[in-house]
Amino acid sequence: MTVDTHSSSNTPHLTLEARALTCIRGERQLFQNLNLTVTAGECLHVRGENGVGKTSLLRLLTGLSKPEVGEVLWNHQSVAKDPSTYHRELLFLGHRDALKEDLTALENLQLYAVLDDIHLPVDKALAALWHFGLRGRESLPVGCLSAGQKRRVLMARMLTRQAKLWILDEPFNTLDIHAVQDLQGLIAEHVEQGGLVVLTSHQAVDLPRVRVLDL
Known part of the structure; x- marks a missing residue:
C-alpha cells in the first residue's frame, strides 16, 4: 500500500516518510508494507472504517508506538534516532x-x-x-x-x-459547521505556508493539496 505526494513548496526538504510499515494489535494485523511520503505544502487524509488502524498509523507516525516492521523518517532520518528534535517539529x-x-x-x-x-x-x-x-x-x-x-x-x-508537521486524529469531531470551516481554513493556511498535515476524518475535507490514503 503506497501513497506518494509531491510538492512545489519553497521548503521541499521537509519530508515525512513511512517505509514498509506493519502494525499488529493483539493477534490482529491491521496493515502491512505501508509506504507513504508527505512533503512540505501537502496534506494527507487517512480514511477507513473503524478498527482498520487509522489511529494506530498516526501513533506510529508520531513515534508514540513502534511498528512491528518498517520505520518512520523525518527529513530522511529515523524518528527513533532523535525523538526530541522530531517532537519539536x-x-x-x-x-x-x-x-x-x-x-x-x-x-x-x-x-x-x-x-x-x-x-x-x-x-x-x-x-x-x-x-x-x-x-x-x-x-x-x-x-x-x-x-x-x-x-x-x-x-x-x-x-x-x-510546528511544521501537524498530525491530527479526527480533528472535526464535535465541531459545528462554522468551527469546521474555521479549522479547515487554519489547516489550509498551514499547508499553504509550507507545513505538512496528516489527518484522519470520517467527513469529507475541503482542503488544498490533499491526497487520500484508504486503509
Whole structure:
C-alpha cells in the first residue's frame, strides 16, 4: 500500500516518510508494507472504517508506538534516532482533548507553551482564543466548556504552536459547521505556508493539496 505526494513548496526538504510499515494489535494485523511520503505544502487524509488502524498509523507516525516492521523518517532520518528534535517539529492532537479540566482555556494554552518550550505572550494567547470564538470564556475552567469549545481551545493551540508537521486524529469531531470551516481554513493556511498535515476524518475535507490514503 503506497501513497506518494509531491510538492512545489519553497521548503521541499521537509519530508515525512513511512517505509514498509506493519502494525499488529493483539493477534490482529491491521496493515502491512505501508509506504507513504508527505512533503512540505501537502496534506494527507487517512480514511477507513473503524478498527482498520487509522489511529494506530498516526501513533506510529508520531513515534508514540513502534511498528512491528518498517520505520518512520523525518527529513530522511529515523524518528527513533532523535525523538526530541522530531517532537519539536511536531504537533499531535489525539482523539481525546488532552486538556487540563481544572485550568482555564488561557492557562491551558500557557501550559502547552511551557511544555513546547515556546514564548507565548498573553496577548497572543488571548487573540488566538478570541479568533476561535472563545472571547468571554478564556478565564473559565475548561471543565465548564462544551466539547466543541474544548476543540476550539485546541485550535487556538494549533494557531500558536510553532510546528511544521501537524498530525491530527479526527480533528472535526464535535465541531459545528462554522468551527469546521474555521479549522479547515487554519489547516489550509498551514499547508499553504509550507507545513505538512496528516489527518484522519470520517467527513469529507475541503482542503488544498490533499491526497487520500484508504486503509
